[in-house]
Amino acid sequence: MSVAKEKFTQISPAEFFKKNPELVGFTNPARALYQTIRELVENSLDATDVHNILPVIKITIELKDEEKQIYRINVEDNGIGIPPQYVPYAFGQVLYSSKYVYRQTRGMYGLGVKAAVLYSQMHQDKPVEVVTSPLNSKRIYKFKIKIDITKNEPIILERSSISNVNNWHGTSVTIYIYGDWIRSKQKIYEYLKRTYIITPYAEIIFKDPEGNVVYYPRITTTIPKPPQEVKPHPHGVDLEMLKGMIAQQKTNMTIKEFLIEGFQSVGEVTAQKVLELANINPEKKIHDLTEQELVVLMNTLKKYEDFRPPTADSLSVIGEELIELGLKKIFNPEFVSAVTRKPKVYQGHPFIVEAGIAYGGSIPQAKEPIVLRYANKIPLVYDEKSDVVWKIVEEIDWKRYGIEGDQYQLVVMVHLCSTKVPYKTAGKEVIGDVEEIEKEIRNAIMEAARKLRLYIAEKRKEEEAKKKLITYLKYIPEVSRSLAVFEVANKEDVVKLNSIVNEIQTKLLELVSKRLELKDILEYAKQVKVESE
Amino acid sequence: MTELTSKVDIEARKKAAEILRQKFLKLKEAIDQGEPPIMEIPKRTLSNTIYDENKKLLLLGSAKLKRNFLDLNEAKRFMQTTLMASIIYDALINNEYPTIRDLYYRGKHSIVIKDPSGKTHEENTWDEQKESDSVIVDIEVFTSLLREDMLILSKEKGKVVGDMRIRSGNDVIDLSKLGHGAYSIEPTPDLIDFIDINAEFVLVVEKDAVFQQLHRVGFWKKYKAILVTSAGQPDRATRRFVRRLNEELKLPVYILTDADPYGWYIYSVFRIGSINLSYESERLATPNARFLGVSMVDIFGDGKKKAYLTEQERRNFIIKAKDADIKRAQEIMNYPWFKSESWKKEIDIFLKKKAKLEIEAMASKGLQFLAFTYIPDKINNGDYII
Structure with a gap:
């Protein structure tokens, strides 16, 4: 009857993705390991913060078969769980997106974790294991599932449930993946760090195959407003x-x-x-x-030109406060600023750009700024240099914003959220050049950078004043002692002499502070130690 | 019990200390009242050095600079000035006689401070004596007290002999009874008392050697002269001493130097004051001093006057002027006090002949000639230049 339905019958989507794993990011074992972590973590976040639950996510990677390089990956969250009747389909059937309602989600491919399950099956025998309990469920359900690739149907190998005595809710997924930890290690760590930067309300625990444990503590309980589902424009x-x-x-x-x-x-x-x-x-x-x-x-x-512009209700920004918090926590910079721009539209899709800037402090010195890219709250880790964000960061004349020298201690963070992110490639790691978006990203970075410029200018002014102050502070004791000699000629009267010296010093300091327009100069002066003989 | 120091010294000290104290306490008062401390000091620049036609002196003009401690560019100099003043004051009330080198060492130390970031800032109060010397001059100008008034000593090289008695400190000295030696003019000539004198004029000789020759042949006895040498560029004490001889004893002063621009300038310093030290001209210069010679006319003669030297002697004694001499002469030509007819003539001959002559050349012609012919002739004939 319908053309679309007929298409499904011609080739199983599962079969299609099995034949083209690179389209969804499973290009090689290293990338597969990274991609699997990413799919599971993003599902976990979608099951928590979107539903106003403060996320607790535990990630474990273990090497199970050294010879075959099979890794066991487990990701557990405290999210809303999955109703047991949907579990087989959620993990065992590849479908196009089921609903034509729009909102910003992390899951980027519509098939998400199912691609990982498919990839898993291609290289080893163990099924995916899912343990889940929806909110307020009396039972905890456990499944072992595979996908029937030709039929695109779940195969349930095991199904059981136990009583939920502790009122636990959430999902724990275990997948066995043919991977390459050595080659993906750096990217996985980077991915988790960058995820944490924009979700400082999450608690993330990661245990890697070498036995290292990284703990990212929750530093705020503020969760950004979740996106609302809206009809397409x-x-x-x-x-x-x-x-x-x-x-x-x-x-x-x-x-x-x-x-x-x-x-x-x-x-x-x-x-x-x-x-x-x-x-x-x-x-x-x-x-x-x-x-x-x-x-x-x-x-x-x-x-047709007279439609109202698309609503931005479907978008969920991170917010200036959280961006600043995350950047501060991870980089310990001297200064942060963040900007959330007003919604804009490209080709009928609403989008919002956010930018954050961190400067100085413990940020390592480098020849280039550190660029953090995000699309719909997902960190983009690969192919940085071909991204439009990188192009803009390179084009900006940072000297104009007070950054001197050819070494940077600078982090530039950009988040693009949209109901449709214009990725450049099938790997969905790179944002393409769309004129409206490019302009907005540039505006966002520049707006945040202007705050940096103000800060640096203020700081320079203060440093300049402090430098001048040091000059005065060097001479004040000499002048005070010299002038006091005219009052107390008798050197024996040390007490009187010192009291007059102190009097003159205090008055001179007041005069200098007025002159330099410096506040708390006395505090500063107290910290200065005179060591002259 | 014998007084170790003289009464005049003690009086001078008291006076100087009080002036210094009043001047610097004003700065403290300003600070006490929350006002920026400012020293108003006459400017010691060439543009503020003015030739006073009436007094015939080089004087400081009325331009003043304001040295405000709060002005970052002036802060260090302000600190140095107060530091130096306190050291001088301290020396005054403790009966000391520091030299300018002593003052340099007493004030020189490192200022070391550590800022809150732990960085150390180090600076010396002053590095070279040039700096501290300059500060001393600032204080002289600021307080109108000369260093001699503040009992600051400096190396002096002026000498005097003649038929006169003076009191220096608690002693009376007879300047006619010094044998082959001479009296070294003390650094504080204002503290000298003139007791009695038997002389008709003062002859100042640039060269120490010529001074000794004239002394030994009895020049001053024969002609009732007070014989003085500055031994080169005159120092302050010699200038002040000569000034007092002229001003207080009404003795005419004649200057005898080499016949070259350098010699002319020595005359100029005695008469008008020096450009560097114009602030003290009023007390050190002798506006009545006369340039006795050796003049260009003495060497070459002119229509009216026969030369003292023969053609043969000129060939032997004359030295060719150097470029620097020519340049110096051209500068001197422009000074207002060298614009008289006689000086114009003198300088013109020099520039034309490009020749100079040392006073020793006159002595080579014969010491007798110099002492008993040349000098008395010139004085008797009024053959001097002003």
Whole structure:
């Protein structure tokens, strides 16, 4: 009947991904290990902070078979859990996205962890093990699952449950992966660190195959506002999506009803106008639309200019406060600033750019700034240099912002959140050059950098004043002692002489502080030690 | 019991200490009242050195600089000035006679401070004596007290002989009874008392050797002269002493130097004051001093006057002037007090002949000639330049 449904039958999606693992990031054993960690951690975060639960995530990687390089990966969270009836599908069936509602999520591929399960099966025999208990569930469920690749169906090898005496909720997933720890070690650590920077409300424990344990403590209980689900905006529509949406409609409604129901920014009047422009009878049932009519409709939706701009409710920013907190915690810098820009739109997709800057302190000196890229709260670790963020950071004249010399002690963080992130490549590690986004990223970085410039200018001014102060402080004791001699000629009267010396010193310090416009100069002066003979 | 120090010294000390004290306590008072401490010091720059036509002296102009401790560029100099003043004051009230070198060492020490970041800042109060000397001059100008007033000693090289008696400290000295020696003019000539004198003029000789020759042939006895030498560029004490002889005893003063721009400038310092020390001209210069010779006309003669030297002697004694001499002469030509007709003529001959002559050359012609012909002739004929 529907074109979309027919497509499913031609080739199993599971089979398709098995044949093209590189499309979802499983290019080699090192990347596979990294990618698996990433999928599981992101699922865990989506199961916690999105539902206003402070995340506790435990990650363990163990080398199980040294000869075959099989690693056992376990990620456990305290999230909302998965209802037992969905578990086999969540882990054992590769599907396209089930709903045409839009919101920003971490899971980037629509198939997420299932790709890892598929990859797992390709190199060894052990099934994926899932232990889960939804919120308020009386029982804890345990599954062992594989995917039937040709049928794209879950195979349940084991299913059991026990009583949930401690009211635990969350999910623990164990997957066996043919991996390469040595080559992925640095990236995995980097990924976790960068994740923590923007989720300082999470508690993350990581045990690596060498037995090292890293603990990231929770340093705030503030969780950013979760994204809301919203309908797609008509400007962001494409033909596949339009067909998919129609295919999903159970009732055979009119096209006019469908437009009002399925999209944001479309009401009676607008729907009527668009359909007139597309020359489609508003009362025509959706399942009766021809391919030709769908193409015309899609083009009309794209071109129509009077829609309200897309809502940004679907987006969830990290927020200036958390960005600053995370950067401070990880880099211990001298200065941080963060900026969350107002929502903008590109090609019908709302997006928000956030930027953070950390400067000085314990940030290591380097020839280039450290760049941290995030898309929808996911750290992007690979292929940094081909990213648009890198290009912008390189183009900015940092000297204008008070950074001198050719060594940087600078971290530039950029977060792009959008219902559709314009990745450059299939690996989804690189943000492409979209004019509107590029401009916004530049504005965000520059806005944060302006705060840095102010800080540095203020600091320089203060340093300059302190330098001058030091000069005065060198001479004040000499001048005071010299002038006091005219008052107390008799050197024997040490007590009187000293008291007059002190009097003059204090007065001179006051005069100098007035002159330099320095506050708490007396405190500073007290810390200065005179060691002259 | 014998007094170790003289009464005049004690009086001088008291006076200087009090002036110094009043001046510097004003700075302390300003600080006490929350006002920035500022010293107003006459500027010692060339542009503030003015030739006073009436007094015929080089004097300091009225321009003053404000040395404010709060002005970062002046802070160090301010510190140095108060430091030096306190050392001088301390010496005054403790009956000491520091030299300028003593003062340099007494004030020189390192200032070391450690800032809160642990960094050490180190600086010397002053490094070279040039610096501390300059501060002493600042204090002289600031307080109108000369260093002699503050009992600061310096090496003096001026000498005097003649038929006169003076009191120096608690002693009376007869300047006619010094044998082949001479009296070294003390660094504080203002503390000398003139008791009695039997002389008609003062002859100041640039060269110590010529002074000794004239002394030994009895020049001063024969002509009732007070014979003085500055032994080169005159120091302050010699200048002050000569000034007092002229001012208080009304003796005419004649200056005898080499016939070259350097000699002219020695005359100029005695008469007008020095550019470097113009602040003290009023007390050190002798505006009535006369340049006795050796003049260019003495060497070459002119329409009216026959030369003292023969053609043969000129060939033997004359030295060719160097470029530096020519340059110096051209500078001197522009000084207002060298613009008289006679000086113009003198300098013109020099520039034309490019020749100079040392006073010893006159002595080579014969000491008798110098002592008993040349000098008395010139004085009797009023043959001097002013």
